[in-house]
Amino acid sequence: MTLLCHGLPAWEALQTHHREQMLSMDLRAAFAQDGARLASLSMQAPHVFADLSKNLWSAETERLLRDLARQSRVQEKRDAMLAGAAVNCTEERAAMHWMLRMPRDGGLLQHNAVRQAWAVAMEEALAEVHETRAAMLALAEQVRADDSITDIVNIGIGGSHLGPEVVVNALEDWVDTGKCFHFVSNVDGHELGHVLRKVRPHSTLFLVASKSFTTAETMLNARSARQWFLDQGGSEDPAAACSIDRHFVALTSNVQAAAEFGIRRTLGFWDWVGGRFSLWSSIGLPIAIAVGARQFQAMLDGAHAMDAHFFTATMDQNLPMRLGLLDVWYRDFWNFSSRCIAPYSHGLRRLTAYLQQLEMESNGKGVTRDGQPLAVKTAPVIWGEPGTNGQHAFFQMLHQGQDVIPVEFIALRDGGKYLGAHHQSLVVNAIAQAQALMVGRDGEGAEKYCPGNRPSTFLLLQQLDPAALGALIALYEHRIFVSGAVWDINSFDQWGVELGKQLARQLNARLESGDWNGVDASTLGLMQRLTATQAC
Ligand code: F6P
Numbered sequence: 001m002t003l004l005c006h007g008l009p010a011w012e013a014l015q016t017h018h019r020e021q022m023l024s025m026d027l028r029a030a031f032a033q034d035g036a037r038l039a040s041l042s043m044q045a046p047h048v049f050a051d052l053s054k055n056l057w058s059a060e061t062e063r064l065l066r067d068l069a070r071q072s073r074v075q076e077k078r079d080a081m082l083a084g085a086a087v088n089c090t091e092e093r094a095a096m097h098w099m100l101r102m103p104r105d106g107g108l109l110q111h112n113a114v115r116q117a118w119a120v121a122m123e124e125a126l127a128e129v130h131e132t133r134a135a136m137l138a139l140a141e142q143v144r145a146d147d148s149i150t151d152i153v154n155i156g157i158g159g160s161h162l163g164p165e166v167v168v169n170a171l172e173d174w175v176d177t178g179k180c181f182h183f184v185s186n187v188d189g190h191e192l193g194h195v196l197r198k199v200r201p202h203s204t205l206f207l208v209a210s211k212s213f214t215t216a217e218t219m220l221n222a223r224s225a226r227q228w229f230l231d232q233g234g235s236e237d238p239a240a241a242c243s244i245d246r247h248f249v250a251l252t253s254n255v256q257a258a259a260e261f262g263i264r265r266t267l268g269f270w271d272w273v274g275g276r277f278s279l280w281s282s283i284g285l286p287i288a289i290a291v292g293a294r295q296f297q298a299m300l301d302g303a304h305a306m307d308a309h310f311f312t313a314t315m316d317q318n319l320p321m322r323l324g325l326l327d328v329w330y331r332d333f334w335n336f337s338s339r340c341i342a343p344y345s346h347g348l349r350r351l352t353a354y355l356q357q358l359e360m361e362s363n364g365k366g367v368t369r370d371g372q373p374l375a376v377k378t379a380p381v382i383w384g385e386p387g388t389n390g391q392h393a394f395f396q397m398l399h400q401g402q403d404v405i406p407v408e409f410i411a412l413r414d415g416g417k418y419l420g421a422h423h424q425s426l427v428v429n430a431i432a433q434a435q436a437l438m439v440g441r442d443g444e445g446a447e448k449y450c451p452g453n454r455p456s457t458f459l460l461l462q463q464l465d466p467a468a469l470g471a472l473i474a475l476y477e478h479r480i481f482v483s484g485a486v487w488d489i490n491s492f493d494q495w496g497v498e499l500g501k502q503l504a505r506q507l508n509a510r511l512e513s514g515d516w517n518g519v520d521a522s523t524l525g526l527m528q529r530l531t532a533t534q535a536c
Pocket residue numbers: 157158159160209210211212213214215218275276361494497
């Protein structure tokens with residue numbers, strides 16, 4: 001049994017440090033006393049500049065957090081992931097999403113320390129990754145060149161939806177096909193129905209995206225789409241002009257299930273790619289169709305630059321490490337239960353939803369990798385909306401509410417197509433909010449009082465291009481790995497989600513059979529209301 005993190009000497013040292021030095025910390029005073037605070041608590045990582053100086057910590061806090069990382073063997077766990085070990089222990093799988101970004105010559109493998117950790121057998125996996133991607137990019141280019149296809153409908157949920165959706169939205173300025181992209185995830189038929197009203201079978205390509213090819217929502221949506229396609233004149237005959245073969249592609253690691261469903265064109269990937277880490281795999285086909293092979297590659301290269309940084313930079317200059325440790329600091333020593341993510345970018349409007357799955361599904365766990373109950377808190381609630389919209393909704397509570405909620409601002413130096421007044425106003429607002437949270441307001445009456453001293457992190461990208469976006473997403477993946485490693489949890493499984501899926505299956509079956517034996521009274525009451533003849 002491994003020692004739980006709260007039993008480590010560094011944990012106790014951090015508790016003392018928090019109680020004796022940090023509880024009374026005032027950010028305004030910290031800046032006044034230390035002219036070098038901004039420089040020492042900010043850094044440039046690949047494609048991402050991070051200002052960490054407006055956080056409730058100090059150089060001493062970071063030093064103690066690095067001790068905690070060493071004592072909880074974060075670097076060894078990171079290197080085990082890199083060596084292809086089965087770090088997803090409950091499912092006995094490796095977690096090698098970073099390999100999907102690795103150049104054929106190994107890229108970061110050129111670093112000696114990394115080469116030592118790298119298992120030779122992984123060479124084969126890397127070769128397969130490149131072969132599969134070549135097939136995916138070739139298909140993307142073929143679809144891009146095919147003017148008869150005007151609409152791409154991606155049917156998938158969770159990681160098979162959020163990643164492609166966030167990236168296609170974010171890279172709007174880079175989309176150079178005239179095609180329309182639609183994302184259908186919810187089992188609520190309105191979503192699919194809404195899309196189907198806008199498209200025609202002979203000009204639509206359906207992508208059925210599901211790692212497992214068993215997810216109930218995706219399978220039902222895919223079946224309904226298929227039926228609509230046939231009802232509208234499509235054909236099961238592969239020789240027909242408007243055939244399933246030509247208009248449906250499966251993106252899955254369960255090729256057999258896709259074939260049984262009747263889809264023969266399949267792009268695969270591997271069980272070592274977790275669903276929420278899969279946008280870099282065949283699941284990224286809609287992205288590749290939208291921006292083309294070259295820009296898809298640029299996104300992978302940006303992510304790889306962040307991988308190389310994470311796997312090789314020293315802990316004090318390693319941004320995913322610093323952020324992951326900051327997350328533990330806030331969750332467990334300050335007891336902050338949520339983190340607000342505010343991207344000041346319309347392109348990043350779906351980023352928070354994507355990061356919710358990434359962080360909460362990865363680290364929302366209560367036991368260690370060897371099954372010991374944790375006495376400390378793990379994933380915070382991740383929430384937020386793009387700026388400046390959020391300012392006119394929930395920022396009031398961030399400024400004057402009684403809970404302290406760290407905010408993460410994400411902004412762009414270069415606004416792309418919409419420079420000038422719009423972009424200036426956008427970025428200035430982000431900086432002003434970070435400033436307002438810190439400086440607060442006093443002396444104008446109790447109602448207008450804003451306490452200030454509220455923490456925030458500011459991430460700045462040069463522009464929202466494929467490389468920067470790739471780096472940003474990889475930064476979050478690794479940061480989540482770091483906090484998960486300190487807590488010693490398995491960040492790569494999701495058994496809680498499975499419970500809901502299982503119970504929904506059982507309730508559907510009970511509806512069919514009418515057998516309600518053993519169902520709890522509350523659930524039974526709701527089911528009876530659902531099936532009652534009179535309206536509720
Ligand atoms: O929601 C749980 C989950 O298992 C996610 O981890 C995953 O991204 C999603 O369902 C979809 O799974 P699949 O790609 O297998 O359809």
